[in-house]
Amino acid sequence: MEFLAEHWQWTLLALASSTFLIVDTIRQATDRSSLAPLDVTQKINREDAVVIDVREQGEYAQGHIPNAHHFPLSEFDRRMAELNKFKDAPLIVCCATGNRSRSVLTKLRQAGFEKVFNLKGGIAEWEKGGQPLATGRKAKGKK
Structure with a gap:
């Protein structure tokens, strides 16, 4: 003492x-809003979840989740209304490590999106988990 x-x-x-x-x-x-890569894959396959990638153009071009919609963080506020067509679908937001996407998750919830999730660890964890990446129209094989 x-x-x-x-x-x-x-x-x-x-x-x-x-x-x-x-x-x-x-x-x-x-925290049920953060999903591991395998959980994201299941949401995409079972619930037709929509992936929103908020990384900047150079990052996105290096590889992204197949069929991901690109909404760079620098343009997100201006383009967020484009996501209204996905309001009823589960949305999975991703970035490089999961930090930028977390701020977008908050904005989406404030805008009335209820089924929004963050890719835990971002694209870095996605790659580490052996999940495929696409560049342009070609899929980049598992690492």
């Missing part, structure tokens, strides 16, 4: 860090 009293700053920092880790772990465990 003497150590804790003398080093209260470190104790407070350790307590805050532990709390953050616990809250983040719980949040991730209960």
Whole structure:
């Protein structure tokens, strides 16, 4: 107890860090809006989910999920109305790592889209999971 009293700053920092880790772990465990690559594939195949890729043109051209619709983040707000035709379908939003797509997920929910999901880990995880990528019209084989 003497150590804790003398080093209260470190104790407070350790307590805050532990709390953050616990809250983040719980949040991730209960987050049903983030899907692993295999879950995304199942949603596409079983529920005709629509994939929205929000990466910029150069990233998208290097490889994207087959049949993904390209809505670069820099144009997203201006073009979001184009997605209204998919309002009843499950939407899966993806980017390189899952961070940019998370902000788009929030915008879509605010606009009334109810079935929106984020590709957990983005295209990086998609590739790591051995899922196919397309460039132009040709499919890029599994790695």
